[in-house]
Amino acid sequence: MENKQSSSPASFIDSTIVPGDVVLDLSSMTNQTIKLGGGLRQDCDVISAMKAGTLRFSKPNKYWIESSQKRYVPCVEDTVLGIVVDSKADNFLIDIKGPTLAFLPVLAFEGGTRRNIPKFELGTLLYLRVVKANFGMNPELSCTDASGKAAEFGPLKDGYMFETSTGLSRKLLSSPTCPVLEALGKKLSFEIAVGLNGRVWVNAASPDTVVVVANAIMNSESLSTAQQIIMVEHLLKNIQ
Amino acid sequence: MEKSGENEMVTPGDVLGRATDLKPGKGAYVASHNNTIYASLTGLRRIQLPPPDSPDQRPIVEVTGHKAHGPVPEPGSVVIARVTKVMARTASADIMCVGPKSVREKFTGIIRQQDVRATEIDKVDMHLSFHPGDIVRAVVLSLGDARAYYLSTAKNELGVVSAESSAGATMVPISWTEMQCPLTGQIEQRKVAKVVS
Secondary structure (H helix, E strand, C coil): CCCCCCCCCCCCCCCEECCCCEEEEHHHCCCCCCEECCCEEEECCEEEECCCEEEEEECCCEEEEECCCCCCCCCCCCEEEEEEEEECCCEEEEECCCCCCEEEECCCCCCCCCCCCCCCCCCCEEEEEEEECCCCCCCEEECCCCCCCCCCCEECCCCEEEECCHHHHHHHHCCCCCHHHHHHHHHCCEEEEEECCCEEEEEECCHHHHHHHHHHHHHCCCCCHHHHHHHHHHHHHHHC | CCCCCCCCEECCCCEEEECCCCEECCCEEEECCCCEEEECCCEEEEEECCCCCCCCCCCEEEEECCHHHCCCCCCCCEEEEEEEEECCCEEEEEEEEECCEEEEEEEEEEEEHHHCCCCCHHHCCHHHCCCCCCEEEEEEEECCCCCCEEEECCCCCCEEEECECCCCCECEECCCCEEECCCCCCEEECCECCCCC
16 A cells, blocks of 8 residues: 655554554645545544554545444444344334444335334344434434345344454455355355344354354454464364 | 521412511512511512612512523424434424523423424435534424424524534534534534524
8 A cells, every 4th residue: 555644753554553643644735635434533633543443544545444343333334233122113123232222114125115014023133234323313224225125134034143343244244255254165055144233143054054154253353364264174174 | 577698488478578677579579458578479588688779778578599480481482402312303402591581490392304494394304404412593383292392493593503513613604504613624514593693
């Protein structure tokens, strides 16, 4: 990645930042539009960090902090796994591991009308998309994509759900495919749904497979690519 | 009767003093048959010293300080409220002043999505109109339900009067939908009141 800083503090791109670090001095960069992503805030003329993590930069002008937490902060257009906690007249109340419960409007399904409102039991696991996430308001969810189609959103039947950190969820969803999933996919066949709120759901024909996949994913958080492949081979040897 | 050092709570009918020593003020009256001053409201008994240039030098006794004496929102009155919660189709606000007077007890108001502005009322996004903590000028539509008055900001001179940006500075209005933070230059959307100077 190209380093655009020429002033004396060394560029912080790709290095670990703690809250309070000044990462950019705007007085030395005039006439540029900079886009700030999560974890950064503007304080008059300097950009300082609000979260601990790694500073990332993407051309031409996007800066953000990558970090991994157990808590989830809802963001628009995130895909999450939610659990139904209550149902009201107009919406379902869903727990998405955020600061507040989220609302899923009763009509937010493909072909949803007042006559065919789905009935979800308490505790149903749903794959959802965040539509509105403003500070101070309960987030709003939907079971359709932006164009109104169902697109795999909705209830997840059977399977096993476990919780991870948000950083691991993002790694599992990155492309090219995460090494753990690729190594598991070569030998086992399973279905997986990853929520950016730190929840992962796995389903397979036999319970042994589900347990192996879940354990492999949970172990892979701090391992490098090679270590992940070795760990998966080790786990698969024990069941075959 | 001697003047008591502390204010005591009185109820209607309590004796406040003699008309020869004191003059009745707010919430007190003289019963002419025995020249005694009685309280007509509930509250704290207060004594006010008379202005030095008046011919009658008796101190004035009055009954004030109870929250029932404060102003109460009526339908049609303009109120100043602070937004407490913004939800998908309503915003809750705490009414702080009715007209020019501040209220003595807490009144809650609700601004519904259809009462935020006069045009395109079904396309209103509550989050682009109010944020928690904003001070708004609104008019009382009705007494509403048991929980809250119904308020409306559907006029040019009604809406957000003062708001804080996410950086913590008081924002400057730039149009009827936008306010700008003076520290960071960021523009935030609100339903801004047109202040006629």
